[in-house]
Amino acid sequence: MNIGILNIQGDVQEHFDMIKSLKRKYNVSPVKVNSVNDLENIDGLIIPGGESTVIYKFLIKNNLYDKIKSMALNNDLAVMGTCAGAIILSKDTGDDRVTGMGLLDITIKRNAYGRQVDSFIKEVQINGMGAFNAVFIRAPEIEVPGNVNILAELNNRAVFVTDKNLDIMALTFHPELTGDPRIHEYFISKIKK
Numbered sequence: 162m163n164i165g166i167l168n169i170q171g172d173v174q175e176h177f178d179m180i181k182s183l184k185r186k187y188n189v190s191p192v193k194v195n196s197v198n199d200l201e202n203i204d205g206l207i208i209p210g211g212e213s214t215v216i217y218k219f220l221i222k223n224n225l226y227d228k229i230k231s232m233a234l235n236n237d238l239a240v241m242g243t244c245a246g247a248i249i250l251s252k253d254t255g256d257d258r259v260t261g262m263g264l265l266d267i268t269i270k271r272n273a274y275g276r277q278v279d280s281f282i283k284e285v286q287i288n289g290m291g292a293f294n295a296v297f298i299r300a301p302e303i304e305v306p307g308n309v310n311i312l313a314e315l316n317n318r319a320v321f322v323t324d325k326n327l328d329i330m331a332l333t334f335h336p337e338l339t340g341d342p343r344i345h346e347y348f349i350s351k352i353k354k
């Protein structure tokens with residue numbers, strides 16, 4: 162099974178290395194995705210954290226935006242979006258520079274934690290997984306979780322959600338930075354389903 166990592170900007174290498182470290186255990190290989198052709202051979206796609214305005218522009222420019230969206234809606238592609246990736250997957254970003262794909266029924270607010278505390282690590286409790294050290298970096302906030310499953314919250318706000326039908330998930334934190342593979346393992350388990 163091949164797992165693509167959208168290779169535009171942000172934590173591409175960190176996700177790549179995490180999937181690579183799980184290669185033997187789950188028979189998965191990481192693949193950097195630069196073009197529509199690269200999407201043909203992958204089973205899951207990670208949209209990393211970074212800068213959502215930049216990621217959005219590049220997705221449009223390279224015709225990846227519509228292709229990813231339609232593959233995901235057809236259940237041909239599982240997608241995990243982290244931080245900026247979560248913004249891309251949302252239905253409303255509150256920012257007209259970034260139009261969310263609407264793959265998850267969430268309204269999200271960019272840079273919601275303000276300047277003073279724009280980066281922090283906090284332990285969150287994830288349903289079915291337990292405690293996880295979550296790294297928030299200029300993180301967005303899920304303001305309104307609609308018809309989604311909420312797997313983790315921080316201060317009564319959802320920080321990890323999954324779609325109820327499609328294999329789409331979004332996190333407002335960075336699971337690739339702490340060396341803890343459980344969220345990537347969870348994503349892999351969803352793809353195999």
Ligand SMILES: NC(=O)CC[C@H](N)C(=O)O
Binds near residue numbers: 211213243300301
């Ligand atoms: N760590 C991140 O991905 C930050 C997201 C970034 N602040 C944005 O709005 O795109």
